[in-house]
Amino acid sequence: MSKLHAFTVHYIKRARNHRWRCSEITFWCIDEQLCNQWIQALKELLDSQKSRPKQLLVYINPYGGKRQGKRIYEQKVAPLFNLASISADVVITEHANHAKDNLFEVNIYKYDGIVCVGGDGMFSEVMHGLIGRIQKDSGIDQNNPKTPLAQCSIRIGIIPAGSTDCICYATVGIIDPETSALHIIVGDCQPLDVSSIHHNNxxxxxxxxxxxxxxxxxxxxxxxxxxxxxxxxxxxxxxxxxxxxxxxxxxxxxxxxxxxxxxxxxxESCRTGCHICRQTKQLEEQQKNYGFEHKEVEDEWxxxxxxxxxxxxxxxxxxxxxxxxxxxxxxxxxxxxxxxxxxxxxxxxxxxxxxxxxxxxxxxxxxxxxxxxxxxxxxxxxxxxxxxxxxxxxxxxxxxxxxxxxxxxxxxxxxxxxxxxxxxxxxxxxxxxxxxCQLVKLFARGIEIYKDEAAYNSSSNELLS
Ligand SMILES: Nc1ncnc2c1ncn2[C@@H]1O[C@H](COP(=O)(O)OP(=O)(O)OP(=O)(O)O)[C@@H](O)[C@H]1O
Ligand SMILES: CCCCCCCCCCCCC/C=C/[C@@H](O)[C@H](CO)NC(=O)CCCCC
Ligand SMILES: [Ca+2]
The missing domain is CATH 2.60.200.40 (Tumour Suppressor Smad4)
Incomplete structure (x- = not known):
């Protein structure tokens, strides 16, 4: 186009059943300076969004679910990460506990998030690695059931490629690798409760x-x-x-x-921006301010x-x-x-x-x-x-x-x-x-509420929340 200048914006479009899709639109303009001003303004806007990850550590379980983890990552996720200028260090696991052990060795603090490609078992492995590493670095003994644990601020992303994928389904609303990749890219954050299980200290x-x-x-x-x-x-x-x-x-x-x-x-179920989860957090903050948070109440068994x-x-x-x-x-x-x-x-x-x-x-x-x-x-x-x-x-x-x-x-x-x-x-x-309460954080936002779920189609993007 000799006299026209253009730039393409890639954006997220909501589709049926909590699916997100990447779409693109190209803007044309005869004024080159105006075109550059737009590009500059959009870049600055993106840079100002600090919750978006820039560097990720990715673990792929090639044997989870239908053994499609590697293909799913390469074909559906990596191209989106590239488009969003996210750099990823990828580890393809060679045995069970590979990801968990690796999380104790690498410098996790240089990453904005850890991504697991696999099922609930793979998520569990990465979560154990991350929680364990944070406790180790904070000098906390996980064997003492009474010890308060240090929260993990590094978020975990799940690209579903397992057999049940219930953690992904219950936090995103659908099992779809592209949707999950887009939640990572926009830097969503969903805190998650974790139960610790002990036997005889x-x-x-x-x-x-x-x-x-x-x-x-x-x-x-x-x-x-x-x-x-x-x-x-x-x-x-x-x-x-x-x-x-x-x-x-x-x-x-x-x-x-x-x-x-x-x-x-x-x-009512737990949905994006859930007021019950928010109230709990506020209550916990209040307790913290009064110095109650570490006191175990022994009544009412x-x-x-x-x-x-x-x-x-x-x-x-x-x-x-x-x-x-x-x-x-x-x-x-x-x-x-x-x-x-x-x-x-x-x-x-x-x-x-x-x-x-x-x-x-x-x-x-x-x-x-x-x-x-x-x-x-x-x-x-x-x-x-x-x-x-x-x-x-x-x-x-x-x-x-x-x-x-x-x-x-x-x-x-x-x-x-x-x-x-x-x-x-x-x-x-x-x-x-x-x-x-809220020990770890995911790249997710809970299940979104559609205004009119039945009538929802790709031409309507309106949300309640
Ligand atoms: N390279 C590997 N070889 C063998 N096992 C592995 C490897 N990488 C990870 N694992 C283990 O495989 C187990 C199952 O993996 P994953 O959760 O991805 O799949 P799944 O069991 O099919 O799915 P779901 O947990 O959703 O039912 C995990 O507990 C993980 O520790
Ligand atoms: C006649 C109709 C009866 C139908 C009953 C269907 C019941 C399905 C309930 C599924 C509940 C899944 C809970 C999640 C468990 C995951 O942490 C775990 C790891 O991925 N998956 C299983 O244990 C796998 C559990 C699979 C159970 C089938
Ligand atoms: Ca809960």
Whole structure:
């Protein structure tokens, strides 16, 4: 164009179902000086947005989900990062824990964010690396369950390429690598609660999505042997675990969340700019100002002994394509509490009715065998362990305990399940769990509310929030 001058603006367009797309528009102009003024003004505007990342550290799990992590990053994400002038150091992991170990070695402080390409397990690995590194650098011992932890200001980005991808779904609203890359580029920030899990003053793991004993623990244990099946392994093991209908005996004790405003039975869900999460943060700030924040309150423990098909503690809704509302639709991403769901022994048919409600609009807590509590701390000990502990003085009974667990036909059910901690197993069945309010931050903004979700199409960009 001999006499025309032009510049192209790349921008984000909202599409259906929380999807974001990159679009472009080219402006033409006959006045070269005016054209340059526009380019300069736009560049300055972009430079003034300090929350946008400039340098990222990216970990790709090439074996997560359908093994598409590397392709997804190269084809869908890297071109967008280039367009946004983001430089990325990329590590393709060679084994489990590669990313976690690496985060203890590199200079993490030169990065504006850490990105993981993979599923919930890969996110968990990166989160453990980052939290662990920050505690190490702050001289904090993770093994002491009472110690307040140092918050992580370096944000984590998730490019979904796993099997469940529930952390991405519950914080963005869709599993779509391009949408997630765009949330990273604009520098979104979503704080996230993290539960720390200890056993006998030993740190076990952190959890952000599901910490599940019984049904979800058994699915995970069985599915790990079938990793070769990809995401299908969960359906196969899910069906098998449902048929086995195993229940577990134990004691759950918990401290109900006092400082939070919402309840697990609320009709409203956590959305972008959630006022419940905001109020919690304000309350915490106030407590900090009064010097209360590190004082543990020892009152009001509720104790429930029983036979459970599932014990699920969720820090967020756990919405995912398999369960679009999640296991606790009104759970909050950053309110400093978890929803503790106790599913007591019931018939196979009733348990199926409960599971079906994970997938439809009906209230999954409206069953006499399901209880839900919003908690800040909880503990669980299986009957098997309780008996073993008291049997140290009673050798005869101990022999009987072993006899029962060795013989499933015996009427005493002393079987143990495993904890499913964000898709990884825990080594101990007895756990002590504390929710750490907003310990980490994601490149996300929670699920946006569309003014008119049904009528939404690519020509309308209006949002409520
Ligand atoms: N190169 C690698 N080889 C083997 N395992 C790896 C490698 N890189 C990471 N991992 C491990 O693979 C596990 C599973 O990965 P990921 O979460 O990405 O996929 P997934 O299990 O299919 O998905 P989801 O967790 O969403 O169900 C993680 O716990 C991670 O530690
Ligand atoms: C008859 C219809 C019954 C349908 C029941 C569907 C229930 C689906 C609920 C899914 C809840 C996912 C909670 C998230 C757990 C993740 O941290 C974890 C790691 O990715 N995934 C699983 O454990 C994988 C768990 C997969 C379970 C199938
Ligand atoms: Ca929460």
């Amino acid at each position: 030993t740190f076990l793991k952190y959890s952000v999505s599901l910490l599940g004993y019984g049904f979800y623990g058994d699915i995970l244990k069985d599915s790990e042997k079938k990793r070769w099946m990809g995401p299908m392994r969960y359906d196969f093991s899910g069906f098998k675990t449902f048929l086995s209908h195993q229940y577990y005996e134990g004691t759950v004790s918990f401290q109900p969340a006092k400082g939070t405003v919402g309840s697990p039975r609320d009709k 509720k104790v429930i002994k029983g036979k459970f098909l599932a014990i699920n503690a969720v820090n967020m809704s756990c919405a995912c394509p398999r369960s679009p509302k999640g296991l606790s639709p009104a759970a909050h991403l950053a309110d400093g509490s978890a929803d503790l769901i106790l599913v007591r022994k019931c018939s196979r048919f009733n348990f199926l009715r409960y599971l079906v409600r994970h997938t439809n609009q009906d209230d999954q807590f409206d069953f006499p065998f399901v209880d839900v509590y919003r908690v800040k701390r909880f503990q669980f000990t299986s009957k098997h362990l309780e008996d073993n502990e008291s049997d140290i003085k009673d050798v005869g009974k101990k022999r009987f305990g072993q006899f029962c667990s060795d013989h499933p036909a015996c009427c005493c059910n002393l079987a143990n399940s495993t904890w499913n901690c964000d898709g990884e197993t825990l080594d101990s069945s007895a756990v002590e769990v504390r929710v750490r």
